[in-house]
Amino acid sequence: MTQFQEKVEKYAELAVRVGVNLQEGQTLIINAQIETAPFVRLVAKKAYEAGAKNVHVEWNDDELTRTKYESAPDEAFTEYPLWKAKGLEEMAESGACVLSIYAPNPDLLKGIDSQRISNANKAAGLALKKYRSYMMTDKMRWSIITVPTTASVAKIFPDVSLEEGTEKLWEAIFHINRINAEDPIAAWHTHNETLKQKVAYLNEKQYAKIVYEAPGTNLTVELPENHLWQGGGSVSADGVVFNPNMPTEEVYTMPHRNGVNGVVQSTKPLNYAGNLIDNFTLTFENGKVVDYTAEVGYDTLKLLLETDEGARHLGEIALVPHKSPISDSGLIFYNTLYDENASNHLALGEAYPVNLENGTSMTEEELQERGANKSLVHEDFMIGSAEMNIDGITKDGKREPIFRNGNWAF
Structure with a gap:
């Protein structure tokens, strides 16, 4: 295993054991872009090693999202699939935790009719209100992390190749998340205690x-x-x-x-x-x-x-x-x-x-x-x-x- 692979493994384990702090017998929901599939598979592996009962992945795809905004009729943006919202509510109620691998393309909807975006956001907000309340009140454990994507690398490092930019972004993520520490999990516990002193x-x-x-x-x-x-x-x-x-x-x-x-x-x-x-x-x-x-x-x-x-x-x-x-x-x-x-x-x-x-x-x-x-x-x-x-x-x-x-x- 290369040094890079070791760091990616540590990052995935950190997300499971410190981010959502998955407990044995618990279900994990993962929200992720299709492009991040290799890392999602690694997180799922770490979750099952930690005793997960099930890992449920909610995939999304920027290309399909853009296509919908460009081509779908207006009414498509005023509704949200209630079966999906109800399913997420049921998993939250049964004790699932959720990990979001947040890797947005900041220019994804550039040029799209703002009313369509507004309607879609409102429809999702209303349908997912109860589900999101579980996170806002800490009744379920949740965490957000990021990994490099083609769009994010190009935006952050526009003057280098995709390969070089991806390497630079991974290294920044490792450093910022204390993956380079001898024991990243212990380093996070220490960091949390420092923040708690300010809170107190x-x-x-x-x-x-x-x-x-x-x-x-x-x-x-x-x-x-x-x-x-x-x-x-x-x-x-x-x-x-x-x-x-x-x-x-x-x-x-x-x-x-x-x-x-x-x-x-x-x-x-x-x-x-x-x-x-x-x-x-x-x-x-x-x-x-x-x-x-x-x-x-x-x-x-x-x-x-x-x-x-x-x-x-x-x-x-x-x-x-x-x-x-x-x-x-x-x-x-x-x-x-x-x-x-x-x-x-x-x-x-x-x-x-x-x-x-x-x-x-x-x-x-x-x-x-x-x-x-x-x-x-x-x-x-x-x-x-x-x-x-x-x-x-x-x-x-x-x-x-x-x-x-x-x-x-x-």
Whole structure:
């Protein structure tokens, strides 16, 4: 076995044993592009070695997706197969976990009628609402990873051959996910503990507000009473630790849906619905986006914000130091999983109930009464830089540093 093959094996095992933390007798759902089949087969092998009862793969194909958007009738985008949604719900209810191998083509739907994209997203969001709620409340274990694809390599490394670019991207993935450590699983446990220290500090503080200041950004975000910061490994409803995002460098919480004011400037491109949005600003008043600009992808940003009423409010704020493995790589991945973990970020749309004390046992109405946002979308976008300062405002009005020059100040 070559050194590269050994690393790929370790990566697959990490996804199974640390990402979803598969337990014996459990079913694993894998969402993946057909192009990633060789890696999916390896993950399935590792899952069965870990005691999986069954591995169910949900395949998708960019070429077929593009063909559908170009050629199918309009009504095809207003429905989602309910048998598929019901099947996923049943697997979630029976204790399955899900691994998504997220490798998006940022230009996949460039030039496609935005209304078709909007209709398809809404139809899927409505049909999969219950299934996705299992993940949003950690009632099922889930994880997202990435691997190189032809489209991602060409976008990230446009000036080298596909072979050289693929090698470079694999090495970046290995480094960022601690595969080069002597014991990657142990390295991840240590990393999670470091993030938990930040979480504990912020949860003890219970700041009333967070203030962001950077070129183009001056934003104040109110936090709900009894909000909870999370970061690193999560704990599922059955008490098993897992890592939803691999990699992860963030600690995150819930903003009050009506308590966001000011303007924020993006610092990295956002890949949404097969299109890029770049160099954009959002202006908030009482929690709602009331104005926006974008040098690239204005219509796509409009599509996102008009998904539903909640898409114009924030559901998450996340703190990520500028000094981190992803940021240090100097790469823009055009992949939110990676780019969001190189930068402070915010998310439009749905809030995580886990970010509120006892939130996972609350009804939708109770969550909304306490300031949680509801939406069919949850879309992260990057705002951090080496020039960003962040302060916490205590309940008695005292202002304390959280970030200075893009990094932790405590």
